[in-house]
Amino acid sequence: MSELIIKNGYVFDPISGIKGDKADIAIKDGKIVEKVSSKAKSIDASGKTVMAGGVDIHTHVVGPKVNLGREMRPEDKLFRGDYRGGIVKQGYRMEMGYSIPTTWKTGYAYSRLGYTYVNEAAMPPLMAPHVHEEIRDTPILDISAMPVFGNNWFCFEYLKNKEIENNAAYIAWLLKATYGVGIKVVNPGGTEAWAWGENCNTIHDPVPYFDITPAEIVKGLIETNEYLGLPHSIHLHGNNLGNPGNYTDTLDTLKLAEGYKAKNKFGRTQVLHNTHLQFHSYKGDSWGTFGSAAKEVMDYVNKTENITIDLGCVTLDETTTMTADGPFEHHLMELNHRKWANCDVELETGSGIVPFVYDKDVAVIGIQWAVGLEIGLYAKDLMRTFLTTDHPNGGPFSRYPRIIKWLMSKKARDATLDSMKRKDKVIAATDLASMDRELNLYDIAMMTRAGPAKALGMSSMYGSLAPGADGNVSIYNLDAKKIPSDPELIEEAFSKTAYTIKEGVVVVQNGEIVAEPKGHTIWTKVTMPENLQVMRDIKEKFTKSYTVNLENYAVFDDHVYRPRALEVEVA
Amino acid sequence: MTLVQQPELYLECYSVTPDKFAGKSLTEIADLPAHEGKVVWKLGDFFSFSGKAGETAADTKIVVNGNVRKMKRFGQQMTDGEILINSDADMYVGCWMRGGKITVKGNADAFLGIGMEGGEILIEGDADNHVGSAYRGDWRGMSGGLIRVKGKAGNDVGTAMTGGTIIIEGDVFIHVLTHAEGGTVIIKGDVEGRVGGQLVKGDAYILGKLLYPMPGYKKVGTVEKECDGQTYTFDEYIGDLGERKEKKKGQIVWGHIYLKAN
Numbered sequence: 001m002s003e004l005i006i007k008n009g010y011v012f013d014p015i016s017g018i019k020g021d022k023a024d025i026a027i028k029d030g031k032i033v034e035k036v037s038s039k040a041k042s043i044d045a046s047g048k049t050v051m052a053g054g055v056d057i058h059t060h061v062v063g064p065k066v067n068l069g070r071e072m073r074p075e076d077k078l079f080r081g082d083y084r085g086g087i088v089k090q091g092y093r094m095e096m097g098y099s100i101p102t103t104w105k106t107g108y109a110y111s112r113l114g115y116t117y118v119n120e121a122a123m124p125p126l127m128a129p130h131v132h133e134e135i136r137d138t139p140i141l142d143i144s145a146m147p148v149f150g151n152n153w154f155c156f157e158y159l160k161n162k163e164i165e166n167n168a169a170y171i172a173w174l175l176k177a178t179y180g181v182g183i184k185v186v187n188p189g190g191t192e193a194w195a196w197g198e199n200c201n202t203i204h205d206p207v208p209y210f211d212i213t214p215a216e217i218v219k220g221l222i223e224t225n226e227y228l229g230l231p232h233s234i235h236l237h238g239n240n241l242g243n244p245g246n247y248t249d250t251l252d253t254l255k256l257a258e259g260y261k262a263k264n265k266f267g268r269t270q271v272l273h274n275t276h277l278q279f280h281s282y283k284g285d286s287w288g289t290f291g292s293a294a295k296e297v298m299d300y301v302n303k304t305e306n307i308t309i310d311l312g313c314v315t316l317d318e319t320t321t322m323t324a325d326g327p328f329e330h331h332l333m334e335l336n337h338r339k340w341a342n343c344d345v346e347l348e349t350g351s352g353i354v355p356f357v358y359d360k361d362v363a364v365i366g367i368q369w370a371v372g373l374e375i376g377l378y379a380k381d382l383m384r385t386f387l388t389t390d391h392p393n394g395g396p397f398s399r400y401p402r403i404i405k406w407l408m409s410k411k412a413r414d415a416t417l418d419s420m421k422r423k424d425k426v427i428a429a430t431d432l433a434s435m436d437r438e439l440n441l442y443d444i445a446m447m448t449r450a451g452p453a454k455a456l457g458m459s460s461m462y463g464s465l466a467p468g469a470d471g472n473v474s475i476y477n478l479d480a481k482k483i484p485s486d487p488e489l490i491e492e493a494f495s496k497t498a499y500t501i502k503e504g505v506v507v508v509q510n511g512e513i514v515a516e517p518k519g520h521t522i523w524t525k526v527t528m529p530e531n532l533q534v535m536r537d538i539k540e541k542f543t544k545s546y547t548v549n550l551e552n553y554a555v556f557d558d559h560v561y562r563p564r565a566l567e568v569e570v571a
Numbered sequence: 572m573t574l575v576q577q578p579e580l581y582l583e584c585y586s587v588t589p590d591k592f593a594g595k596s597l598t599e600i601a602d603l604p605a606h607e608g609k610v611v612w613k614l615g616d617f618f619s620f621s622g623k624a625g626e627t628a629a630d631t632k633i634v635v636n637g638n639v640r641k642m643k644r645f646g647q648q649m650t651d652g653e654i655l656i657n658s659d660a661d662m663y664v665g666c667w668m669r670g671g672k673i674t675v676k677g678n679a680d681a682f683l684g685i686g687m688e689g690g691e692i693l694i695e696g697d698a699d700n701h702v703g704s705a706y707r708g709d710w711r712g713m714s715g716g717l718i719r720v721k722g723k724a725g726n727d728v729g730t731a732m733t734g735g736t737i738i739i740e741g742d743v744f745i746h747v748l749t750h751a752e753g754g755t756v757i758i759k760g761d762v763e764g765r766v767g768g769q770l771v772k773g774d775a776y777i778l779g780k781l782l783y784p785m786p787g788y789k790k791v792g793t794v795e796k797e798c799d800g801q802t803y804t805f806d807e808y809i810g811d812l813g814e815r816k817e818k819k820k821g822q823i824v825w826g827h828i829y830l831k832a833n
Binding site: 072073074075078337338339 | 706707708709710815
């Protein structure tokens, strides 16, 4: 059908092992191929950097919590978009919202950055239909969503009884009922405790009534995940996020993965993905003694090969925090006195939303900024270290190019540090000022494409320029042989691609949207022998505890937008 | 500039500012955009222009003639210079203003001086609701400048205010300094009620009657204070007792309602 060849670019593809060589990338019928005919349309990428389309492993872009953020923050849109009368400079729909873009802006903005696939970080199962509607309304991108299980009553009861097979059958059922992709865990036990006004701050604090600990929940879900052989590992937002001194809880959490081996046919090698590690890597016992524990945490991560992490950087912007960590958001509201939304999702999870201004002149925030970058710079294996901001919690995803700049340029880091009012305190509490390491383009390709794709079990489709992968390619205006000495040019180059190609179609050219093809919903379809016990338990819970009927719970098949299943068979 | 044609709906006059006019010829000024709904017109479709713009905003004075009752956003984000409007104006006069001076020889509609940071606004007639307000949902309201309304205002004066001064010489309906963290509101007429709701910091001076005071304020004494150039005796109330308070040098910083003692 249609053929495209991208010629003469400097290619960075860690999956294929190409480290900046000049190579041609051929695409036919939406997939990367070895070669194409002479009739292929040609793009000249001479002097430019070519990577696979970006893969964002953790971002909050679609769903009820995201939309509540949009609704409660009109000021997030003030003077920040082409909002008047539908006159839009790029794309085909109104683009509004700085930290919580509309679904339209999300699709266009990610495409301009060269990202073609994003993984929605948290889907409340009961409200999955809303998530899928927003996926439908997000142009261009392929999107998956992870239902949350860390505060799920079924999981509590199965795991308390150590019934891994039953837990697996329930999760398989729920993945189909929600068209979800994998197992997300947020503040295990804590959000359920929040329904009682309490929390689980360490991995040993038991959940009220269910009397199961976060440690038992996490280990049980790891075992369930590997029993099923899902494409991704469990994806964990651990207990005690955001508090001084929490790095010890983080190490306790990470150690829960010891002894487990990944079992799957998708090439994934980790059993635990710990997300937005920056928020979990703090020393100190008060805001006054707050400091970076990035080194301690990364020392452990570096020697532990069955773990992956993502950064969760702070970008020093005004943004919106939103998470299923209900108690944390209440705590944040008490700290900054801002408006606060709180939601409970029966039997399943909860959420909280609070605006936050990351003022670089506040010492604690300068330290948080440093911690995020230190994690990237201390990392030994960038195939296990991914670039995120926990969008929008640490900052908007539109700042990914800025983070790339900071990781690639000590000069840029120093300039930001120098502009901080409390820079002496920030320097004293962190290591960043003395770190000379500068990441290169191959490192960035690992952190933003190859690594996340592999961790998600999707490297045969995304994050790769090997034949057979989807024809998603980003071409940046960066001469790999002559990286500019002005770091602002690095940020500029990653902010607007020369070309973004999605399944062989040019969607962005010179930073402008030129086409709007439809994306896919990625989900995991598990085929398992029928489990009568679990089916009975489900019917019982819906009769006794849920306020909705079982017949109305599952997402209708035709409600899901262009689904594409990753298939798993369990004996 | 003189009105030659009325818009069918309302015209958004965000381009009518000394900053946007400065250094431009009359033709360039006439070419500036003005939205009516989703259609973008030019100012020249509705106004004829005469005179000469200054080189900078500071030495630019704009006189608007004709009935601009249906025109919004005069002076949006201006930093200096002057605008004189010789009729009523619609909503958002002086919105997000940073400096300079606007005078309306008539009434102004809602959201007068929303998000003001500096400068001066004088309304010779009445204002409507949301004088010196914050943008919807924003916790950062008016932070500086002076708004004076010679007539009355509606509801919601100084919501989420953090600085600056608002003077309403007539009556005010309800909601003054709601959620404020600073600023001063002077009301020379009567106020129906709900003054200082959830106020962290800020001061209200009421020379007329406060019909329905709120329970979160406690009288602490009587003082003599100067208010817009005159000295009066006030009953001093502190509050909002139900809201968080900052401390300065170990002392609690209170918000105040000063009611003119009779």
